[in-house]
């Protein structure tokens with residue numbers, strides 16, 4: 001393959017489980033060195049897609065190439081060049097932290113001395129050196145996740161695939177993890193990740209696709225997506241009512257678009273303060289009125305009519 | 311935050327080598343199970359010793375002296391020498407079933423170690439060969455210990471008993487491989503207790519381990535002939551008592567090999583269906 005060809009290329013990629021189509025003929029391409037994300041709610045088909053790209057789940061239809069190779073026939077050769085962080089950790093909880101890396105390195109054909117040397121570096125990188133001899137089971141969620149990432153790097157992969165790397169972690173642990181991922185990216189590792197956190201997508205991804213019900217509904221950089229599919233600002237209004245839908249009619253026309261959520265109204269506009277004044281002028285008295293910038297959450301809401309995380 | 315460790319990903323190491331040869335990919339799987347074993351090996355080895363000691367004391371000396379004094383042994387030999395080769399074979403069945411049921415389902419469902427392996431160049435066949443190879447080594451270890459303990463009790467009448475080691479490992483494999491296939495079809499461990507109760511226990515009792523098959527009603531004998539255990543029991547007994555009938559032994563070996571090959575194919579299918587979705 002030539003250097004300007006995408007590292008990962010999918011066209012019409014489809015996954016069916018029985019009659020159910022989890023991934024519906026999606027197209028995407030990932031370039032070397034970029035951080036590429038799949039953003040979508042539960043059941044969107046993110047994991048199904050990642051597993052096909054990771055060459056552990058055969059595609060039902062369409063074409064998929066990694067490094068120009070076909071997963072159907074070249075699975076082991078491709079997997080030798082990938083690092084995989086699955087949604088659910090597959091660490092061996094009864095082995096120690098370092099043993100988990102040693103064992104895993106051997107799966108790539110590394111020798112005993114090679115995996116030992118590599119484990120020392122990786123544990124340093126994942127800030128787990130002090131826990132090297134401890135069993136995995138009692139580690140915190142954040143530490144286990146870092147260990148899974150450390151383990152996935154044992155073969156010095158060109159592409160690191162992360163399926164919801166920080167789901168279930170506290171904010172502090174998430175930031176530590178993001179920091180490690182930035183470092184890898186700076187060192188030229190291509191990142192492919194899924195998330196249903198818009199802040200994670202905004203932080204980490206150069207480019208992302210928004211997935212819903214097995215389809216890609218939008219694609220672009222976080223900034224482009226927001227520009228294209230949302231307004232610059234959002235005015236969030238909370239009223240002292242049981243059902244915010246009642247009030248939707250009264251704010252109609254105060255912005256470019258209105259979204260009704262169970263607990264608040266969102267008015268999309270390029271000037272939030274001006275919209276806020278119009279709300280008061282119309283005689284409405286919200287409990288709170290907050291102006292903020294648009295996020296990917298708003299993009300998703302606009303595209304699908306639903307929120308990402310419920 | 312501490313230091314600023316960066317990962318050495320120099321251009322020189324960037325060119326990922328071709329994955330190591332396919333013929334060696336079962337080895338790290340074997341090495342993984344060995345690493346796990348290292349945590350508990352002391353207790354494991356002790357129980358591998360205690361098992362034959364208990365059986366030799368109870369069956370050989372206890373029951374044996376009763377049988378010998380009341381009927382002069384079985385087929386003209388002391389009961390100890392009659393029964394112990396059979397128990398040797400039966401032990402390989404226990405070890406095989408014990409090592410192939412919960413561990414396999416756990417590696418699929420709970421601890422998911424197989425899934426970790428499949429994200430690397432390791433494939434389904436490598437997983438099967440590496441893991442079954444590991445179980446075979448466990449059976450060999452248990453059998454070796456049993457042979458040594460049996461020798462100390464005078465249970466073997468002939469040096470031919472050394473050939474019982476490979477035959478017993480093969481007998482164990484003829485249980486290991488089908489249980490791998492079975493385990494890969496299970497959702498939870500309920501099926502295993504049924505297997506232990508309704509397959510292993512009857513086989514243990516009615517495969518000629520304790521008394522000759524011709525004591526059984528004629529219609530039950532063919533059941534013993536098709537299950538692997540009787541082949542191991544009968545072959546071991548031939549060898550241990552120093553009267554090997556080579557044609558018989560060849561037949562037993564061929565039958566056990568057939569079981570391993572046929573169920574090996576089934577296990578491969580079951581593993582693929584379960585793990586590659």
Ligand SMILES: Nc1ncnc2c1ncn2[C@@H]1O[C@H](COP(=O)(O)OP(=O)(O)OP(=O)(O)O)[C@@H](O)[C@H]1O
Pocket residue numbers: 017020022040041042043044045046047048049087196587
């Ligand atoms: N092995 C399977 N058999 C049947 N259906 C499956 C299987 N795996 C996934 N699905 C279904 O496919 C759909 C997509 O699942 P997938 O796990 O890819 O979604 P996801 O975007 O990763 O969701 P989440 O955010 O919850 O991880 C879901 O409806 C799921 O129930």
Ligand SMILES: [Mg+2]
Pocket residue numbers: 046047048087163
């Ligand atoms: Mg998922």
